[in-house]
Each structure stands twice: as C-alpha cells, then as structure tokens.
Amino acid sequence: MKYIFLNLKRFDIPKDLGGVNSIAPIEKWSEYIVKNTQEQLKKYDTNNVEFAMFFPEAHLIGANEAKSIDSPIKIGCQGVYRDDTAIGGNFGAFTTNRTANAVKAMGCEYTIIGHCEERKDKLEIMLEAGVNDTAAVNRLLNKEVKNAIASGLKVLYCIGESSDEQENWEEVLRKQLQIGLDGIDLSKVVIAYEPVWAIGPGKVPPSKEYIQKIASFVKKETNGLPVVYGGGLKADNAEMLSSIPEIDGGLIALTRFSGEIGFYPDEYLEIINIYTGC
Template sequence: MKEIFVNLKRFEVPKRLGGICPIDNPKKWIEWVLEESIKYGLGKLQDIRVTFLLPEALIISAVEKLASYPPGEVKNLYLGCQGVFREDITPGGNFGAFTTNLPAAAARNLGCTWTIIGHSEERKDKLGIIERYDPSCHKSEMLKARAMQAINGIINDEVLCALKAGLKVLLCVGETAEERGEGPFDVQKPRIEAVLKAQLETSLQGIESETGAKKIVIGYEPVWAIGPGKTPPGKEYISFVSKTIKAIVKEKFNFDPVVVYGGGLKEENAKMIADIETIGGGLVALTRFTGEIGFEPEGLKNIITRYAT
C-alpha cells in the first residue's frame, strides 16, 4: 500500500484574510475538498491510501462528510490531525487540563486515525522558542546539539502519546542546509546520516510495545530544499536518504518502515519519486506553485495520477 498524505496546513484561511482559500466558510471548504476528491475517485484507488491532515476545527466536519458516502466510495480516504501534545488524558490521571493543546485521546475521539509529528515547521517553532530564551544555543556545536536533542525528546513524547491513543504516526525527519554542510554529496553523506540517526533514535525511543510498520510511516523532508526558489533533491539523493532511514530504523527498532517523500510531492516530481524503490509515497501540500498559489482537489488528483502511472 502506497501512502499519500495531504497536509492542509492552514489552507482554510480565506484570501481576504491573507490565506489561500477561495471559500470564506471553512466548513464548506473542507466539505468541497472531500466532495471533489471523492468525485475524482481518490477514495477507490488501488493500493494507494490518501490521508488528509487537518487543522483541529475541520476534523468533525470532515468525519461527518466522509460518513455521508457509501463505504466503497471512501474506503481509501483517511483523516488525521496536525500534531498532538506531549502529554495526554488518562483514566485516573489528567482529566483534560490542556488549554490550547490537542491531546492524542481527543484527536482519536474526534475521528482521526493519523497524526503528523515532527514536521519541519514544528521543529522550527520549537527551536525558535529555545533560541528566544537562550540565544547562546548557536554559539557552539555542543549547545546546538543539545537544543536539537531536546526537540527530538519532545517529539518522542508526542509519538508515544499518539501511539498509545491508537493513532498512526507520520514522523517527519530531515536535515537543514547547515546540518548538511558544504562540499560534494559524498562528503555530505556522513553528516546527513548523523542528523537522521539522531532524530530517529531519539524520536522513536520507547516505541517497542507500540511499534510496527502499520503504525509508523517516516516522512523525509529535505528542509534545505523547501520553499519558493529552492532546488529539490534528485533521485540519487532521495534514494540514499530513504535507504539510510530504513537501515537505521531496521537496526534500532527491528521493523522496515514505509518512507515517503515529504519535500513536496507535485506533478513535476511525482514520476521520479514513484520510481525510487525505497520510497512508498509522498506528502502533498500546495498543488499550484506558480501565479496564484493554492490547493485544489483536481491538482491533487493530477499528482496522484502522475505518481501512480
């Protein structure tokens, strides 16, 4: 089964408020997204699962919309949230004192089956907090490593909470330009591997009782290549990284994970990504990158069609 994740970020914010959504009402927008996706047959794909990762406020509307269709029309469509908190509600423990945070138990109860954790935007936010209150963290390699280890530790808490609540996890990892460093690719490889190893070994620590290939997918994000005007990695680069991720997880945690390309699956690179043996899918965000950028179900259909053929 190939995995296509659709990260809708805050795409429900309308254009009049600075967002990209063509519809002012977010409930109507997510219903339209799912209606169109089902119309294009994305719920009946062979060997491809499509998971929409949603802002919390859209989850219930999305669950209700999918439930209004016959099961055969939506059998390959799933819903997830955009992260969970590092602590959770537990019987006999915290009953729900999580103002502003989304506990995994709440996400599961809303109807989610997946969550994304460790996305580059989440890692950047957490690093920004550390840097704000401790600007010295960039003054030495040791301090930088300690900051990143702290972030990986928080992500590990989130992963464990998600798994214990019954959610499946898309765990994102990847290197920044600074971490990759300068020089030819062969010189960069050991540095890339070291970053991925540190992220994976800490972020997945303690999952032994909850693990399995069906519960955890690894999303590779080349952070240095994400954003307008950036040059994405080629087939050799992605092949090396995905093989490395699989080897690290297999050696440390004894399962072979599905690895998806998280640098942005699009029409232009979908065929190349599909041809990489160690890649099992991708992460989609925008479907239109030039002119008036945006997300459209038709564009999603085109990306998946390109990937599948």
C-alpha cells in the first residue's frame, strides 16, 4: 500500500496578505482543490494507494462537501487537541482547541500529528517557562494520537531530527516513536519521516541512502509500520523516492518553489504520476 499525503498548511492566505494562494477565492479554496483532483485520482486503485489531504480547519466542511460519492480523497485536519468531549463528561470546554470529535463531526478521516512545526511550537512554549524537555513534547503528542484514534481518525505521525540532534538521530527517533506511540493501536498509524535539519531554503536534502537507512530503522522499531517521506515529495525527487523499497509514499506541500510560488492541483497530480509511474 502506498500513501500520498497533502499538507496544505496555510496555503489558503491570499498573496496580498503575505500568503501564496492565487488559485481560488478563499471561500472556495478547498472546494477548488478537491474538485480539480478527485476525478483524476480515480484512475488509481484505492486498494494500492491512499490519498489524504490535510486542510486548515476553516476549509474542512467545504472540502468534504466537494467530494463526490466515489471520491478517493480522504479529508484530514492539521492536528487535534489532547483532550476531548465525552458522553456524560466534558461537553465543550476547549476554547481555541480543535478536538478530534469536532473534526470527526466535520467529516475528517485523518489527522497529522507531530509535524516538526507542531513540535517546535510546543517546545518553544516550554522554553518560555525555562524547560527544555523533548520527552514532554512526545508525551503530549501521545495524548493527541490517542484522542484522534478514539474518535475514529487515522493518524499520520511525524518524526524527525534537527541539526542539533542529527548526531544522535537513532536515540531521538526511537524516543519519538516509543513515547509518542505508547499504548496506541498501530493499525491506525502511518509514520512520516521529516529530516528537519534539511528542510528550508538553501538546505541540502538527505541522500537516497540516508532516507533508506532511516526508513529501515523506523520499520524495525515499529514492526513494519508504513513510512512515508515527510521532507517534501516533489517533482524532482519523486522518482528517487519511489525507488526506495522501505518508503511507502510521501507528504506533498508546495508544488511550485519559484516564480508564482504556491500549491497548484495540476502540479500535485503530476508529482503523483511521477511517483507512481503512471
């Protein structure tokens, strides 16, 4: 089984407000993306490949409403809170927090948890209190994963090492897996490996051999969970990534990195064509 994930981050913001959206008015943005990809994705066998798109919360309902009955797209959200509503319990005291039950009610089937940007945010909050504890970050993420699965969502769980952690990558990734997935139904989880040290303008991406080494390690640590490349599945690395047996797919974000920077549905489909070879 192959997994193609799409993380749309805040690509909905118009360019005149500092964003990268030039494809559709913001109120029609998610509808535009779904409607301009789902028919073309139907040529793939959903027994062999799964497509999930992670939208900002404001666009989840529109994305779900744009799906056709036989759409191959699974709609996902960008993270969930570490606590949730419960019958006979807390019915909604979660101001500013997106709970798993809330997005499940909106039609989500997936969520992404532990993305390097989320890990960075949690660690920065702790640093403001004078605490530098990556294990605590993993414990918080574990609660999020548990709540997501309890609500019926599948989880793309992200792991990765920063430049400061690269020398001890094995220990760092092992802790992220062991703590973050402790007590979890692993049949509901896909792992995304993010080489945090290599993400960003001017950074040198990891080699095929490095990615293969990490993916092999993760599969060994998790008894064979699917592993996708989270450092960015792109047109220029799709063929290389598809040649790594231990890699089961990828996470796409921007599709154009120069000129009219942004996400474009036709380029997303082309990346998938290159990766799958059809």
